[in-house]
Amino acid sequence: GIKKKEANVLVVGLDNSGKTTIINHFKSEEYKNHDIVPTIGFQVEKFKTKSLSFTAFDMSGQGRYRDLWQAYYRECHGVIFVIDSSDKLRIVVAKDELDALLKHPEVQRKRIPILFFANKMDLRDAVSSVKCSQLMELENIRDKAWHICASNAITGDGLDEGIQWLTDQLK
C-alpha cells in the first residue's frame, strides 16, 4: 500500500495532566493500554490518523524528568501540550514550562505547530479552554500555529478535533 507521511510529535505537560491517556485514545484497540500509570522518563508510541503516521514521544511530566523534554525538540515536527484545566494552582507551573519550551533555541528556530489540550474538562473545578489560554498567555505565541481544544481523555471528547487540526498542520 501507499506509505503514509510520518510525523514525530512531542507530548508534554505537567505530571497527571493526561498525556498518556490521550495518546492511548489514538492507539488501535489491540495496542491500547488498560492500566495507565505515571510515565517514567518517556515512552515512544505509534498511532495513525487518516493521512499521517504519528510517532509520539510521551514524556513524563514529573519535575525530575522535565529536563528530558528538550532532548526531543530537534526531531519533533509538532508539539502536544496537555494542561490539567482543573489544576488551577499549577497552571502557573505549566505556563513556566511552556515559556521555557518556547524560548529554547531548538524550538525558536522552527515553526512547529503546537496543539494544546485543556484536559479534564469534565471535572467540576475545570476552567474553560478560553480561560486556560488566557492563563497560559497563548495569544503571545505569534510565530507558530497553535490551537487549543477542551478535552476529556477518559471519554475521548475533544481529542479527535485536536489531532485533526494537528494532522492538517503537518500533512
Ligand code: GTP
Ligand atoms: P505523567 O506520565 O506522570 O506525566 O502523567 P500523564 O500526563 O501521562 O497523565 P495520565 O495520562 O497518566 O493521567 C493521570 C490521571 O488523570 C489518570 O488517573 C487518568 O485516568 C486521569 N485523567 C486523564 N485525563 C482525564 C480527564 O480528561 N478527566 C478526568 N476526570 N481524568 C483524567
Ligand code: MG
Ligand atoms: Mg504519562
